[in-house]
Structure formats: structure tokens, C-alpha cells
Amino acid sequence: MTTLLEVNDIQTYIGQYHILQGVSFQVKKGEVTVLLGRNGAGKTTSLRSIMGLTPITEGQIMLNGTNISKLGTYQIANKGIGFVPEDQGIFGELTVEENMKIAMQKQDEATLNRLDKMLTLFPDLKTYWKKQGGYLSGGQKQMLSIARAYLNKNELLLIDEPSKGLAPIVVEKVMESIMEMKDETTIVLVEQNFRMAMGVGDTYYIIDDGRSVETGNMQELADNEELKRKYLGIA
Amino acid sequence: MLNLMINGLATGMLIFLLAAGLTLIFGLMDVLNFAHGGLFAWGAYSGVWVYGMTGSFVMAIVGALLTGIILGYVTERFIIQPVYGNHVQQILITLGLMLVLSEMLKVVFGPNQIVASPPDYLSGSWQLGDVVIIKYRAFIILIGVLVFALVHYVLKNTKIGLTVRAGVMNKEMVQALGINIKKVFMLVFMIGSAMAALGGVLLAPYSGVIYAEMGMDFAILAFIVVVIGGMGNFVGSLFAxxxxxxxxxxxxxxxxxxxxxxxxxxxxxxxxxxPQGLFGAKG
Structure with a gap:
């Protein structure tokens, strides 16, 4: 399987704080790669660094063999990376329709098909199509954020904690959407909910204190009690 | 009574044209641009100069718009870009720029007031019964309505308008959607500056004279309008x-x-x- 994204020993500062101190991982095409770790370990910063939102100071980020480390965020996005941030990034004063419209890079048949697919998967978005994003529930905002990132033909989706703060029934829905998207795109998922990570993930990387420390396939992790206890705090 | 109302509406429209640019720049982009009045004055002077050279009021308006666009580009690129997000630096540097723009007017056009008058086809008035409608005031009201309708339409119905509104709410996310926000903000700044310049050139024949410090006098009115109407609210600005x-x-x-x-x-x-202004959102 070919490697789509290669993160090599990246270092990132936020202000004076040295957040990432050597994170490396590889994302294979067509897989869901899950970044696991405790709160504050550097998972979100890793995704933000890939997007250029917290630029790296050292290391390299390669997409399809091209170095994207020095590009601006909008250029990185235009290389085919969709981003679902931890806070969902919904434009509260724009309607659901406008939130989708602003993301739409092309209005071709394939894009409209993807929109259709998302509206079928998340009928709430269709119901509240003309409603301002700020008035949606947390789950609906998450659905909108995922649908918006999926709308364009992105090669890679970076999804940050999509289950955070959501009711179990909504988490199921989000999981279902990730499984649907998995057929067409590659995904890097940051997730604290281990059951969800297990349900959708293929490969895992554990980030601890700003470093990538362990990797393997998800099934191996499920069977490794010691690793789960040591880095994830679950027995 | 009706005459007073038309006078008031014409003055209001001129203030709106100046404030509309500031609504975009201050209200949407959160840039405290005290040099906005300077662009207004430059619009007036360059327009009157073009009018003098060509005898065409249409060319005067085009000249003022071009002046606004060019000055807007230079201001955003070299003065504002380094101070995005820092209000104190924005106040200091744009106040300095305001003084430079005023003094430059004196250097280029001389220190004295310049007399301006409307073209023949906009001079005079219509008599409707007891009501006298001064043509030039009606013209200002018409231009103001057209500018309002155009900008309102662009903000509400086009992708660039959506991007501007979204960019104000969450710049990071707009960029993560593949949009170059710097370019968008530069464009907004240029449009806002062009609107100020348009206000300036329209004011010139209205007040009859223009002077280098006119920008500061009107800029204060524009800030008052933005505060009363609500930050970044275009309809609010018109109303205020x-x-x-x-x-x-x-x-x-x-x-x-x-x-x-x-x-x-x-x-x-x-x-x-x-406190959030008549049309401003809470928060």
C-alpha cells in the first residue's frame, strides 16, 4: 500500500511552549490512521501542524512525496486535505447552506453527489438547511463540519475528536459517516473514544508528551493491555 | 419639511459612503483605520483635479475610485498587513498615515481650499409644488442607494461576500477550506477605500469647497455611524x-x-x- 502522508520528526512551538518534540508517522492510502494519547499529548497540534495552522520549526511533512511543510494553510488545503477541527469550525452566522457553499470548490456532478450522500447520511442538515450554524446542536455542528470537509474531492481528511461531547447515538452516526468516507478517501483521526477508534481505525500511533512513541495495527492495540494502561489510561 | 428631509438624506448618504467603507474595514476586518478620512480627502482632491482636467464628472468619479483603490492597496499591503490583530499599533500607524495623507494633499495640490461645483446637468433644482429638490442632492441619494444595494447584494449572495463574512468569524477555518484570506482582506480594504474616495468626490460639489483636513472631520462621523449601527453591520450603517x-x-x-x-x-x-449598536449582534 502506498504512503500518502509522511510526517517526519516534526517540532512545533506554540508561543514559548515546545509542544511537538519529534512526532513521526506514516499514513497509507485508503486507511484510517488513528492518533491516540492522553489530553495535551500533542494530537491536535499534530493535525494543526499538518494544516500549517501551527507551523513546524523542524522536520518535514510530505504529501504524495511533495514537501508541504512550508506552504500556507490555504495552499495545503488546496493540495487535497480536508480538515474537521476539534471545535468544528462552523461559521455561526452563516446558514448550513452557506457553510457548505463556502467550502464548495467546484460545482461538478461528483461534488453534488458527495453533497447528496452527506445529506442522506445526515438528514438533519437538510432539515436545517436555511438555519444559522450557531443555532445547531453540538451533534449537528459536527455533522456539518464533517460534511463540509468531505464535500470536495480531498485525498486526505484530518478529523479531530469527532465524538467529543456527543451523545452515544450521535457518535454512532459519526462513526457510520467515517466508514462511508473511508471507501473514497484516506483519514487521519484523533480520537479519545477508544471504542470508536477501534471501530473505524486500521493503524494507530500513540503520541505522548509531544513525541510519537508506539505504532501498530488497531487489533494489536486492543489486545495489548499494558500499552493501553500506560499511555491511554484504560484497562 | 420635505426639503429638510432631502438635505438630511443627502448628507446621510455621504456619511454612509464614508462609513460603509469603514464598516467593512473596521467592523468586518477589525482594523482601526484612522487614515480612512485621508482616503476620503484624496478621493475629493483627485476627483476635483480630474474634473478640472477633463471636464467630465463621470471621469472625476472614476479617477477618485482609482485613487481609492490604489491608496487602499498600498495602505493595506505596507501599513496594515504588519499590524493585523494589534489595535494599539493600528491606531498609531494609521493616525500617522492620516497626517501624512493630509500633508501630501497640501504638497501636491497646495495649502489653500479648492472650490468645487457640480456639472451643469446636475446643477439647479426641480420645483414640485412648494417643494424644491436640488438635483445634486437627489443624485447623491441615488448613488448612495445604488452602492448600498450593490454591496448588500455582494455580501449576501456571492461567494466573495460569504468569504468575507466567514473570514471575520473564523479566519483559520476559511483558510483551511482552501481560501487565501489575505487576498480577500486586501480586496475588502481596497473596496472600502474606494467607497471612501467616492464619498469624497461626491462631497466636493455638495459642500462647495474642499480642504486637506476634511478627512478627519468626516472620519469622526464615520466612526460614530459604525458604533451606532453596530460593528460590521452594513444595514446598521445605512440606518445610522x-x-x-x-x-x-x-x-x-x-x-x-x-x-x-x-x-x-x-x-x-x-x-x-x-452597547453593541442598534443592529449589532450581542456578544
Whole structure:
């Protein structure tokens, strides 16, 4: 399987704080790669660094063999990376329709098909199509954020904690959407909910204190009690 | 009574044109641009100069718009870009720029006031019964309505308008959707500056004379309008500009002693009753 994204020993500062101190991982095409770790370990910063939102100071980020480390965020996005941030990034004063419209890079048949697919998967978005994003529930905002990132033909989706703060029934829905998207795109998922990570993930990387420390396939992790206890705090 | 109203509306429209640019720049982009009045004055001077050279008022408007666009580009690129997000630096550097722009007007066009008059086809008035409608004032109202309709349409119905509104809410996310926000903000700044310049060139024949410091006098009115209307609210700006224009016209007629204070009083009342402005969102 070919490697789509290669993160090599990246270092990132936020202000004076040295957040990432050597994170490396590889994302294979067509897989869901899950970044696991405790709160504050550097998972979100890793995704933000890939997007250029917290630029790296050292290391390299390669997409399809091209170095994207020095590009601006909008250029990185235009290389085919969709981003679902931890806070969902919904434009509260724009309607659901406008939130989708602003993301739409092309209005071709394939894009409209993807929109259709998302509206079928998340009928709430269709119901509240003309409603301002700020008035949606947390789950609906998450659905909108995922649908918006999926709308364009992105090669890679970076999804940050999509289950955070959501009711179990909504988490199921989000999981279902990730499984649907998995057929067409590659995904890097940051997730604290281990059951969800297990349900959708293929490969895992554990980030601890700003470093990538362990990797393997998800099934191996499920069977490794010691690793789960040591880095994830679950027995 | 109707005459007073038309006077007030015409003045209001001029203030709106200046404030509309500031609504975009200050309200949407959160840039405290005290040099905005300088662009207004440069619009007036360059327009009057082009009018003198060509004899065409249409060319005068085009000249003023071009001046606004060019000055807007240079200001955003070299003065504003390094100070995005820092209000104190924005105030200091744009106040400095305001002074430079005023002094440059004196250097280029001379220190004296310049007389301006409307073209023949906009001079004079229409008599409708007891009501006298001065053509040039009606023209200003018409241009103001057209500019309002155009910008309102662009903001509400086009992708660039959506991007501007979204960019104000969450710049990071707009970029993560593949949009170059710097370019968008530069464009907004240029449009805002062009609107200020348009206000300037339209004011010139209205007031009859232009002077280098005119920008500062009107910039204060524009800030008052943005505060009363609500930050970044375009409809609010139109409403507030009309309110200021009309109250100024009526006060000058009925209570002349209060005419200068009325704007400040209006702003004070709005800030006490509704601090976010008449049309501003809470938060």
C-alpha cells in the first residue's frame, strides 16, 4: 500500500511552549490512521501542524512525496486535505447552506453527489438547511463540519475528536459517516473514544508528551493491555 | 419639511459612503483605520483635479475610485498587513498615515481650499409644488442607494461576500477550506477605500469647497455611524448614517445650538441603551 502522508520528526512551538518534540508517522492510502494519547499529548497540534495552522520549526511533512511543510494553510488545503477541527469550525452566522457553499470548490456532478450522500447520511442538515450554524446542536455542528470537509474531492481528511461531547447515538452516526468516507478517501483521526477508534481505525500511533512513541495495527492495540494502561489510561 | 428631509438624506448618504467603507474595514476586518478620512480627502482632491482636467464628472468619479483603490492597496499591503490583530499599533500607524495623507494633499495640490461645483446637468433644482429638490442632492441619494444595494447584494449572495463574512468569524477555518484570506482582506480594504474616495468626490460639489483636513472631520462621523449601527453591520450603517444626516438637518433648523452636539448625544444614548449598536449582534 502506498504512503500518502509522511510526517517526519516534526517540532512545533506554540508561543514559548515546545509542544511537538519529534512526532513521526506514516499514513497509507485508503486507511484510517488513528492518533491516540492522553489530553495535551500533542494530537491536535499534530493535525494543526499538518494544516500549517501551527507551523513546524523542524522536520518535514510530505504529501504524495511533495514537501508541504512550508506552504500556507490555504495552499495545503488546496493540495487535497480536508480538515474537521476539534471545535468544528462552523461559521455561526452563516446558514448550513452557506457553510457548505463556502467550502464548495467546484460545482461538478461528483461534488453534488458527495453533497447528496452527506445529506442522506445526515438528514438533519437538510432539515436545517436555511438555519444559522450557531443555532445547531453540538451533534449537528459536527455533522456539518464533517460534511463540509468531505464535500470536495480531498485525498486526505484530518478529523479531530469527532465524538467529543456527543451523545452515544450521535457518535454512532459519526462513526457510520467515517466508514462511508473511508471507501473514497484516506483519514487521519484523533480520537479519545477508544471504542470508536477501534471501530473505524486500521493503524494507530500513540503520541505522548509531544513525541510519537508506539505504532501498530488497531487489533494489536486492543489486545495489548499494558500499552493501553500506560499511555491511554484504560484497562 | 420635505426639503429638510432631502438635505438630511443627502448628507446621510455621504456619511454612509464614508462609513460603509469603514464598516467593512473596521467592523468586518477589525482594523482601526484612522487614515480612512485621508482616503476620503484624496478621493475629493483627485476627483476635483480630474474634473478640472477633463471636464467630465463621470471621469472625476472614476479617477477618485482609482485613487481609492490604489491608496487602499498600498495602505493595506505596507501599513496594515504588519499590524493585523494589534489595535494599539493600528491606531498609531494609521493616525500617522492620516497626517501624512493630509500633508501630501497640501504638497501636491497646495495649502489653500479648492472650490468645487457640480456639472451643469446636475446643477439647479426641480420645483414640485412648494417643494424644491436640488438635483445634486437627489443624485447623491441615488448613488448612495445604488452602492448600498450593490454591496448588500455582494455580501449576501456571492461567494466573495460569504468569504468575507466567514473570514471575520473564523479566519483559520476559511483558510483551511482552501481560501487565501489575505487576498480577500486586501480586496475588502481596497473596496472600502474606494467607497471612501467616492464619498469624497461626491462631497466636493455638495459642500462647495474642499480642504486637506476634511478627512478627519468626516472620519469622526464615520466612526460614530459604525458604533451606532453596530460593528460590521452594513444595514446598521445605512440606518445610522441616515439618522445622523436627518437629525443634523432638523437640529440645524430647529435647535441650531444643539446641532453640533447631536451626533455625540446619539452615540452616547445608543452606547448606554444598546452597547453593541442598534443592529449589532450581542456578544
Amino acid at each position: 448614517a441616515m439618522l445622523i444626516g436627518l437629525s443634523g438637518a432638523f437640529m440645524t433648523y430647529y435647535v441650531p445650538d444643539l446641532s453640533l452636539a447631536v451626533n455625540m448625544l446619539l452615540m452616547a444614548v445608543v452606547l448606554v441603551v444598546k
